[in-house]
Amino acid sequence: MSNSSNHRFHLNCFIQGDPTTDIFHVRVSPTWKTQDLIQEIYRVYNSELGFGRELVLKKTRISLYQVDVAPHELAKIETLPENHLMQRIDQLKDYWPDPEKISHRRIQVLISVEGQDSMAKGFRAAPSMSTAAYHPRFKQQQENSNIPIYNGRPYERTSIPIQLFHPAFDFFTTELEKSDELIEDKCAIVEKLMFGSQALYNTETDRWSAIKGLLIGAVGHPIFKDSISRCQSGGVVTFTEPNSARKAYGAVVELNNEIGTGHSDPWVQSAQSYARYWSQLEMTELRRATRCPTFIISIAGPWMCVSGAVYLDRVVIQPLTDYVWLGNHPQQNRHLVRVTRLFMAISRAVSFLKEYYTPLIKPNAHLSVERYRDSPCITSLAGAINFTYIHRLGDPGIIRPIFEAITEDGRPIVVKFAQVYNLEAHKLLASQSLAPQLLSLDIEPAGGGLIMVVMELIGTSLDNYLDPTGPGLEPSARAQICEDVETALDLLHANNLVFGDLRPPNVLVVQGNNGSLRGRLVDFEWCGVEGEARYPAGMNQSKEIGWAPGAVKGSRLFKEHDRHMLDKLFSTSSVEDAET
Known part of the structure; x- marks a missing residue:
C-alpha cells in the first residue's frame, strides 16, 4: 500500500x-x-x-x-x-x-x-451437458478445469456429507427407513413402473415414452422438459408460484435406455444438468440465497439411483441410494415393498423441498445472500447455544467436517461432526483439564448418520510444533506435554478405555496459567473399551504413521497400543525426525 x-x-x-x-x-x-x-x-x-x-x-x-x-x-x-x-x-x-x-x-x-457466481459463469460457458458428460471430457473437467463437480470422481473431488447442508436429504433417508403402511395406489403404480422398466426398448425415446407417465405417478410430482441453453435433461420437477418469475428445481431426472448405451453415465449427465439449470442467469437471485438443494434421479434401463445435490462455492453431488433394480418378480414381494417405499420417500422428500422453496419464490419475497453456504445448516446446540461458523479446520485435502465457530457471546468453539464419538471419555479427561471443555452435554444427531460435538477452541496441534517450520519445543516443555498425555492415558486405562489414535494431530499444546506449555488430548472417535472396540475399517495404515503391532483395520484396541504410540510420539528420534 x-x-x-x-x-x-x-x-x-x-x-x-x-x-x-x-x-x-x-x-x-x-x-x-x-x-x-x-x-x-x-x-x-x-x-x-x-x-x-x-x-x-x-x-x-x-x-x-x-x-x-x-x-x-x-x-x-x-x-x-x-x-x-x-x-x-x-x-x-x-x-x-x-x-x-x-x-x-x-x-x-x-x-x-464472489465464488459461487464465478462457478455459475463457468458452467454457462461450458460445453453442453451431453458433451461434458462424455467420459474423456468429464475426466478433463474433473482434473483440469475451474468447474469440477464434487461427486467423488476421483476421490479428491469428494465433499463432506450433503446432509449437513440441508435437512431434506436426511428427511429422505428417514422416510426410506420407515416401516409404516404402504399407500395402496402408490404400490400399484410402482408395480406397473417396474414391469415397464424391465421391458426392452429399441431407443431411449421409446423407453421414456413408455414409462414417463408411470414415473410421474410414482414420484408424485409433475415432470416436465426444461430445455435451456446447452442442456436438455430427461425432465425436471420445478416449483413455481402465481405471478412470480422465480422457480426452483426440486428434482432432475436423467434416463438412458440401458446400461452402456449412449456416450455417458446418466448419473454424470444428471450432475451436469443440475449444474447448468442452477447456473442460469435467471436463477442467480435464488442461487445466492440458498444452497440449491435438489434431488437427482438417474435411470439406466431397469436401474435407478437417487442422489442429492447442493450448490455451494462448488457443485456437490452425492448418492443417497445404490442403483436399485426396477424389475418385478412373482416371488419377490419384499422387493416390491422396498421399491414402493423408495418412491414414497422420493415423493415426500420432494414435497419437503417444495415447502422450503415456496416462500422463497413468491413474487414479493426478499432474498438475502447466503454468506455461509459452505458451512453446515446446523447453527445451534440443543437449541440452547447459537453459533456462527468461521471456517473449516485442518488440512483442506482431508475430508473432515470440523469447523471453527463463535458463539453469540463471543466464545471461540470447535464444531465437529463424526460417525461415532466417545463423549464420556472426553468428559472424563476434560474434568481433569486433560481435554478441551465440552459444550455438548449429550450426543446430538446431525444428519447423514453423523453426530455433532461442540467444544472450546484452545491450543495448537502438536503437529504444528513438530513441523520443520514450526516453533519447536524446549526439552522441558516436551517433557511436560509428554507427562500430561501419559496422565491422560493412565486415566483412560484405569477406566478400561483405550484412546486408539495417539498421533500428533490429536494432541493439543495449550498455555497454562503460569505460561508453561501443557498437553491435552482431542478427538475421541476411536476411543473405546479395551478388547471390545475396534479400529475403523477406513484407518490410514501408512507405514509413515508407524502403528503399534496388531493395530490394523478392524482389529481390537488394547492399552499396549496406546503405550507404543506414546513412546513413539515423544521419543528423541521422533522429535529429531520432525526437526530434520
Whole structure:
C-alpha cells in the first residue's frame, strides 16, 4: 500500500449478504488504489470487527462498487450497479475527489464476495451437458478445469456429507427407513413402473415414452422438459408460484435406455444438468440465497439411483441410494415393498423441498445472500447455544467436517461432526483439564448418520510444533506435554478405555496459567473399551504413521497400543525426525 498518510479519510463498507447492522469502516488514503482498499478490507474484516466471519483470501474474490446509500436502503439492493464497479488500478481520489463531502451516515462501498457466481459463469460457458458428460471430457473437467463437480470422481473431488447442508436429504433417508403402511395406489403404480422398466426398448425415446407417465405417478410430482441453453435433461420437477418469475428445481431426472448405451453415465449427465439449470442467469437471485438443494434421479434401463445435490462455492453431488433394480418378480414381494417405499420417500422428500422453496419464490419475497453456504445448516446446540461458523479446520485435502465457530457471546468453539464419538471419555479427561471443555452435554444427531460435538477452541496441534517450520519445543516443555498425555492415558486405562489414535494431530499444546506449555488430548472417535472396540475399517495404515503391532483395520484396541504410540510420539528420534 501507499505510504502516504496525508488527508486520510474513512469509507463505510458493507458486504452484500451480511446483516445490515454489520456496516464497518476503513481508513484510507486518496492515493491508494482500489487493490489497496481490497487488502485493507480483508485485514479489517478478519482481524478487528469480531463479526465471527472471515474472508479467506485464497478462496474468495471480492469486487467493490461505489455507492451512496443509507443503511435502511441496503436490503432493497438486489442487483449490483455494474457501471459503479471500481477498477483495481484506479486511485480512490478518482472516486472521491473531495472526501469532506462524504457522509458518515451513508455507505460508500458495497462489496460483492464472489465464488459461487464465478462457478455459475463457468458452467454457462461450458460445453453442453451431453458433451461434458462424455467420459474423456468429464475426466478433463474433473482434473483440469475451474468447474469440477464434487461427486467423488476421483476421490479428491469428494465433499463432506450433503446432509449437513440441508435437512431434506436426511428427511429422505428417514422416510426410506420407515416401516409404516404402504399407500395402496402408490404400490400399484410402482408395480406397473417396474414391469415397464424391465421391458426392452429399441431407443431411449421409446423407453421414456413408455414409462414417463408411470414415473410421474410414482414420484408424485409433475415432470416436465426444461430445455435451456446447452442442456436438455430427461425432465425436471420445478416449483413455481402465481405471478412470480422465480422457480426452483426440486428434482432432475436423467434416463438412458440401458446400461452402456449412449456416450455417458446418466448419473454424470444428471450432475451436469443440475449444474447448468442452477447456473442460469435467471436463477442467480435464488442461487445466492440458498444452497440449491435438489434431488437427482438417474435411470439406466431397469436401474435407478437417487442422489442429492447442493450448490455451494462448488457443485456437490452425492448418492443417497445404490442403483436399485426396477424389475418385478412373482416371488419377490419384499422387493416390491422396498421399491414402493423408495418412491414414497422420493415423493415426500420432494414435497419437503417444495415447502422450503415456496416462500422463497413468491413474487414479493426478499432474498438475502447466503454468506455461509459452505458451512453446515446446523447453527445451534440443543437449541440452547447459537453459533456462527468461521471456517473449516485442518488440512483442506482431508475430508473432515470440523469447523471453527463463535458463539453469540463471543466464545471461540470447535464444531465437529463424526460417525461415532466417545463423549464420556472426553468428559472424563476434560474434568481433569486433560481435554478441551465440552459444550455438548449429550450426543446430538446431525444428519447423514453423523453426530455433532461442540467444544472450546484452545491450543495448537502438536503437529504444528513438530513441523520443520514450526516453533519447536524446549526439552522441558516436551517433557511436560509428554507427562500430561501419559496422565491422560493412565486415566483412560484405569477406566478400561483405550484412546486408539495417539498421533500428533490429536494432541493439543495449550498455555497454562503460569505460561508453561501443557498437553491435552482431542478427538475421541476411536476411543473405546479395551478388547471390545475396534479400529475403523477406513484407518490410514501408512507405514509413515508407524502403528503399534496388531493395530490394523478392524482389529481390537488394547492399552499396549496406546503405550507404543506414546513412546513413539515423544521419543528423541521422533522429535529429531520432525526437526530434520
